[in-house]
Amino acid sequence: CYTPETSRRREGVDHDGRAFRHQVRDLQERGAKNLNFITPTHVFRFLGPWLQDLRDEIDLPVVLKITGYESTAQIEAMAELAQHLVFDFKVGSSSAAIRSDLPSDYPEVAAQAIVRAQSHGIPTTVRHLLVPGEDDDSIAVLESLGRIRFRGPVNLMTRFARPDGR
DSSP states (O other): OOOHHHHTSOOOOOOOHHHHHHHHHHHHHTTOOOEEEESOGGGHHHHHHHHHHHTTTOOOOEEEEEOSOOOHHHHHHHHHHOSEEEEEOOOSSHHHHHHTTSOTTHHHHHHHHHHHHHHTTOOEEEEEEOOTTOHHHHHHHHHHHHHTTOOSOEEEEOOOOOTTOO
16 A cells, blocks of 8 residues: 555554553544554564564454565464454566566565465455556466465555555
8 A cells, every 4th residue: 555644754653562461452442443554574473472462452353454475483473463464466467576676576475375374264355456458467366366266355456546646
């Protein structure tokens, strides 16, 4: 997700474990329906233990939107803590991965990450952004999901705005 508030304008707020716990309780009291984390992989070494500590204190489901290029250990830890995983399956071919500055093995790693998550029985959704001019790659993503026998919801997103505003 392109979130200019945090990625460009740096409007985010850092929290330690205590402040995070307070924020989560406050969100629950104000009627939040879930805790939804977008691309938390880079902070999961902190987030994971904090979520583990909160498990018995909150009733909010945890949703993790992830890239699919997480390690096996990360996927397993995330599957243990979340009630729903949403994979952002970015590209379906090595050539599209390279064009997108992703590792060339991204499509295979992402597909296997989805298989690992589903083996834990956790509800899983896959999202994919339909990028103009990349129709063949989007078809490759869907074919990959067919090969791994993915049976969850698939969200095909059609809105595309370049981060540079063009």
